[in-house]
Amino acid sequence: MPLYNYQCESCDHSFEAMQKFSDAPLVDCPACAAPSLKKAVSRAGFRLGGTGWYETDFKTGAKKNLAGADKAD
Structure with a gap:
């Protein structure tokens, strides 16, 4: 669940609420x-x-250029 920040316009009290x-x-x-x-x-x-992040960051060997392998010459 996300945390939301709230601020009171009357007394300037601020706090977080999980909702x-x-x-x-x-x-x-x-x-x-x-x-x-x-x-x-x-x-x-x-x-x-x-x-x-790039295509080659977590690839090894022949898998380094997957986008280029799909292109027709």
Whole structure:
């Protein structure tokens, strides 16, 4: 289940909530009980590093150029 960040517009209280995709967004603030919660934008929990992934990264021997083998000359 994904984590969602919420922030209260009344008291600025912020917190994370684990919810299903199908769950309705939370509305009531747990700190002040005001119905003024908004979902906050957060950064991703992972980072893709390096120069990228290529067809040849995990292949050995004759399997190195599979895309080129399909082309007709």
